[in-house]
Amino acid sequence: MIILASASPRRKELLEQIGCTFNCETSNAEEVKTGIPQEVVMANALIKAKDIAAKHKDTLVIGADTVVALDDAVYGKPKDTEDAFSMLKTLSGKRHFVYTGLALVYNDKVWQDFAVTQVDMADMSDVEIKAYIKTGEPMDKAGSYAVQGKIAIFIKALSGSYSNVVGLPLHKLYQLAQKAGFSLLNI
Numbered sequence: 001m002i003i004l005a006s007a008s009p010r011r012k013e014l015l016e017q018i019g020c021t022f023n024c025e026t027s028n029a030e031e032v033k034t035g036i037p038q039e040v041v042m043a044n045a046l047i048k049a050k051d052i053a054a055k056h057k058d059t060l061v062i063g064a065d066t067v068v069a070l071d072d073a074v075y076g077k078p079k080d081t082e083d084a085f086s087m088l089k090t091l092s093g094k095r096h097f098v099y100t101g102l103a104l105v106y107n108d109k110v111w112q113d114f115a116v117t118q119v120d121m122a123d124m125s126d127v128e129i130k131a132y133i134k135t136g137e138p139m140d141k142a143g144s145y146a147v148q149g150k151i152a153i154f155i156k157a158l159s160g161s162y163s164n165v166v167g168l169p170l171h172k173l174y175q176l177a178q179k180a181g182f183s184l185l186n187i
């Protein structure tokens with residue numbers, strides 16, 4: 001039995017994409033907001049996975065957490081549209097990095113890893129940023145954008161895992177599950 005400790009429809013779709021059979025449960029545990037990006041995402045992935053694993057024996061629980069990093073700043077989901085505007089204004093025209101942490105928990109055992117993807121965003125004018133915010137896409141996404149959505153016209157280049165940016169690095173997850181003794185090979 002596998003549980004994805006997530007409320008994210010994107011993570012659910014990505015895990016379904018690789019033919020995995022699983023249930024979803026949402027963790028409401030308090031998350032870390034600041035720090036070194038890879039440490040933040042791995043800590044939060046573990047917080048989510050452990051929270052759900054505490055309720056399920058002999059179950060592989062998958063937790064994940066995504067942030068956008070630029071210089072020393074770590075961006076999670078925006079609080080409101082003003083926050084989304086300021087994040088997008090900062091990311092406009094900039095090379096930045098998207099981190100997703102993974103945590104697998106099975107009874108009292110833990111496996112952790114993270115993936116990082118480089119994203120080059122084109123310049124966005126204030127009018128373009130405001131129009132993008134009106135689509136509603138930014139509100140529940142780290143960094144206030146969804147690479148799989150309308151922002152795609154401003155993504156000049158992406159280096160690394162695409163699924164990592166969307167919220168679940170599938171190759172890293174496959175490898176980590178193998179280390180934990182589980183096969184996610186469903187082809």
Ligand SMILES: Cc1cn([C@H]2C[C@H](O)[C@@H](COP(=O)(O)OP(=O)(O)OP(=O)(O)O)O2)c(=O)[nH]c1=O
Binds near residue numbers: 008
């Ligand atoms: C950067 C980026 C993020 N995202 C999403 C993935 C995550 O759902 C979200 C980051 O927030 P998270 O806090 O990682 O996840 P979540 O709150 O949506 O779900 P849960 O904690 O229950 O697992 O941003 C995209 O969909 N596309 C993108 O391009």
